[in-house]
Amino acid sequence: MALTLEQLNTASVAEAVALLDGLYEHSPWIAEAALAQRPFTSLAQLKHAMVQVLAQAGVQPQLDLIRAHPELAGKAMVAKSLTAESTNEQNKAGLTACTPEEFARIQQLNADYNARFGFPFILAVRGPRGLGLSKAEIIDTFARRSLNLPDYERAEAIRNIHRIAEIRLNDKFGYEPTEGNDVWDWQEKLAQHSEPGYAEKGQLTVTYLTDAHRACAQRISHWMRDCGFDEVEIDAVGNVVGRYQPATPEGKYLLTGSHYDTVRNGGKYDGRLGIFVPMACVRALHRAGKRLPFGIEVVGFAEEEGQRYKATFLGSGALIGDFQPAWLDQKDADGITMREAMQHAGLCIDDIPKLRRDAADYLGFIEVHIEQGPVLNELDIPLGVVTSINGGVRYACEMYGTASHAGTTPMDRRHDAALGVAELGLYMEQRALQDGDSVATIGMLQVPNGSINVIPGRCQFSLDMRAPTDPQRDAMAKDVLAKLEEIARRRGLQYKTELAMQAAAAPSAPEWQARWEQAVAALGVPVFRMPSGAGHDAMKLHEIMPQAMLFTRGLNGGISHNPRESTTSDDMQLAVDAFGHVLQQLASE
Structure with missing residues (x-):
């Protein structure tokens, strides 16, 4: 018993x-x-x-x-x-x-x-x-x-x-995390769709509007119908949109969801968890024959990762009116333009402007996401309440020195481009640590045409700097660029930088963060607050409506964008329970 x-x-x-x-x-x-x-x-x-x-x-x-x-x-x-x-x-x-x-x-x-x-x-x-x-x-x-x-x-x-x-x-x-198991199973089944060249190796890759991507959209839309959504459609950019209507026609909607595309050879839960958790909650409402004073709109965003084309956040961007017509002419590695891919998928490009949401029709946006980092895993805490999505800035850079013989050039007469970048990398590490929650990375670093016996005369590298607030990010970036100038001058080097991306921080709306905190506390687990170092669709919706996110703990050191990305069905159940609790709070308000 x-x-x-x-x-x-x-x-x-x-x-x-x-x-x-x-x-x-x-x-x-x-x-x-x-x-x-x-x-x-x-x-x-x-x-x-x-x-x-x-x-x-x-x-x-x-x-x-x-x-x-x-x-x-x-x-x-x-x-x-x-x-x-x-x-x-x-x-x-x-x-x-x-x-x-x-x-x-x-x-x-x-x-x-x-x-x-x-x-x-x-x-x-x-x-x-x-x-x-x-x-x-x-x-x-x-x-x-x-x-x-x-x-x-x-x-x-x-x-x-x-x-x-x-x-x-x-x-x-005798406890079974029933909804958590279903959410886990949905993600496993969706991961059966992967692109050629990866599927044969058992790897998961789903990029924008490929056959695997379109198959995922179809499967999600069918599951939404099975869950009891009143309306399900695949919109003009490929988002899968399910709407569960409010108790009265004049009711507003709660907007939620996440993305279903992946990085190449990625994990099964990044993004997709945020689609299936609210789906499980809508299914529970439908089975109980229950309507809320507000409707629930769940969006499986078609593109967030920027893998096939450079238009990152294309899916959520379309909902705030941020779709640039110039993107349609971008080409993928096979020379296929985005316009051609959309036409092949049967999407109506002329309808894209109609996707823009009126914030007055919505209560706000919430998103559930796997943490994609080690913090919750190391603390053995299942859920984390996000305080802010870090603002980020990226630069594509080159350092120029003098290529010369590695054996005959004395150390004090060298102009080594690679060592200049190496010194900058060590400074970035120290500078980010000063803030505690800032991060700075040189993720790409190469010496074009380098040779084992030649001092590097040219070095290409990237800078990626992120912080929970824009002023904190900007102060770090200013210091790093000043250090780059100082290193180059001292070492007799030249350099150039090109701003590749700048994204504003998205602090959680206090009242929405508080709802997540109340939900987590009601489950009997610690309320742990943390910033998000990664970007999310919530960043885009933040531009027109209040938003807040909930993280679930990842296994295997919290690794993400990796096949070992994982979380448990028990933790997924807690996410479903927390989401349901937020719905109850909103209904009682």
Whole structure:
């Protein structure tokens, strides 16, 4: 019989510890310490209480906990001395049925890992959906994590232990993150569409108006209809738009959504999570036969990444009237213009100006997005409330010196273009750190026609600088460009810079940020506020209406724009619950 929070909250300490037995391998003290925070109002609150206990315990108790776990497919499994929970998990992952080759490979990985770190490899083998990772995924993850630094790997082991405990706790309470599972499944199914050259390698690439992109649009539109949206269309730039009507015709709309295009060889959740979370909420309203005082408009934006053409934020830009006719003449790598691609897709170019939204018809814009960074993952916090989307500026630059013989030119007579840029890069690192939440990057750096025995006479490089406010960004950019001037003068170099992009910061509207904060607090998880270093469609809508975003934690160090991008269905469920809570707040207002 499933455990309930009421049972747990009213039991004696000894009884409650017994009820939570087996969550953390041979370590009942974690649950016992967490019980001091009773009463719990949600499973999420209980889970985080245990996370806090272990975080505050220090390094040695953490190492003791890691070492209490068995090796994967190790001696304990062979001897059948695993705990019932570990047996179930390793069995679900197929580790009890390894081929001789797989078993030998895992044994070698176990030996190498233990020699490097002094503790066993820990992986939540039931995975982000709870169904079990494949043996290939387990072995690949094992090999990759064996290369981590010891402190990072200890923390990663602890994160996986918390995920194991989360799944075990769900089992005890008979809890299933139903909507989170559906959101996860939608993203997996949508990821089946990928472009030639990538699909054959199992890689995900969906760029603007390719066959894979159009297939995604069709699939999203069909799912929207299945969810009960009253109107579904693919608009003149390829956005998929679903509208769930308000209780009365004069009601305004809440605008929400995110993008469904991807970078090349990207992840499954970037953007798409923000389409499917509100879809799940609309489906729940439809199934309950419920209308709100306002309507809900969910947009799957056709283009945000700028991969096929240079017109980044094309999908959301069209909604604010920011579609430049000159973009239509841009050509992709195959020489196909945007106009030709749109005509081939059956889009009506003449209707693009009609897509502009009247802000008076909307309450505001909210967006759910995977964090795309390590912060929430490292803190073991499932959700983050975004305070501002960083403003950014980018430059395409060149440094010019004198190419000369690497063996015969004394060090004090050189005009090395690459060293000038290297010095600038080190300064940028120091300057961004002064602000705490600014970031600065030289992402592209090359010596054209460079040779191993020639001092670089020319260096091409990029500058990317971002900060939560425009004045902070501008002050950093001013300092970096001044440093570039000073370095060039001192080293006898010349340079040129070209402004490639400038985007204003988009601070969250205070009242909308507060709604997200209330929703997160109601779930029993910490309210963690953070800026967004990446750009989002919310930046464009910010120009005409109030906006605010919610982040979900990413796995694998929070990596994004990468096939390892991932999050759990439990965290997706929390995002659905938080979104639903915001809808309730708006309805009551």
